Amino acid sequence: MSLDWQQFELGVLRPTEARLSDTCELDCPEVSILLVGETIWHESDRLRALGQYPRDLLDVFGPGLGISSFERSTWNWLYPLYRSFAAQLGHGDRSVQYEELAWNLALNVIACRLRYYVSRHKLPDLADGVVARAEYWFKVYNASGVESRKAKYVRDAVAIPWVAEKRS
Numbered sequence: 001m002s003l004d005w006q007q008f009e010l011g012v013l014r015p016t017e018a019r020l021s022d023t024c025e026l027d028c029p030e031v032s033i034l035l036v037g038e039t040i041w042h043e044s045d046r047l048r049a050l051g052q053y054p055r056d057l058l059d060v061f062g063p064g065l066g067i068s069s070f071e072r073s074t075w076n077w078l079y080p081l082y083r084s085f086a087a088q089l090g091h092g093d094r095s096v097q098y099e100e101l102a103w104n105l106a107l108n109v110i111a112c113r114l115r116y117y118v119s120r121h122k123l124p125d126l127a128d129g130v131v132a133r134a135e136y137w138f139k140v141y142n143a144s145g146v147e148s149r150k151a152k153y154v155r156d157a158v159a160i161p162w163v164a165e166k167r168s
Contacts, residue, residue: 003047006163016109023088031126036112038157043069066101068108130157
């Protein structure tokens with residue numbers, strides 16, 4: 001099953017980033033929207049996979065879950081920060097489990113944005129373009145050490161059918 005990018009961008013990505021910015025005072029400049037959108041597009045195999053592909057028949061979801069391909073250890077590490085924003089986002093006191101990433105698209109956007117938010121590295125400048133965002137993704141989000149993944153990120157990112165005017 002795949003998702004439609006235009007519906008995702010206009011119905012999930014941009015509204016969720018706007019809500020983070022408006023209600024949580026988490027800065028979400030256009031470069032953040034592009035970075036999170038590109039990350040999710042890339043990690044989900046262009047919105048065709050709701051999680052990483054299985055490594056074997058017993059590993060249903062692969063190491064990462066959801067369209068952001070979030071790993072459990074990263075979720076556990078970021079969960080206290082998420083909880084600090086939860087009430088402001090209207091999520092109340094409800095405990096959100098890792099498994100919710102399998103179906104909650106907005107939670108994937110939030111988790112991905114928080115992963116970049118906690119990085120000690122400054123977001124790349126919008127004017128630096130997709131190659132700088134690929135480098136940033138590789139350093140902060142992927143960290144696999146497999147250099148060829150940056151080039152695939154760039155190929156994926158330039159293929160995104162953005163609806164809203166993309167500025168770089």
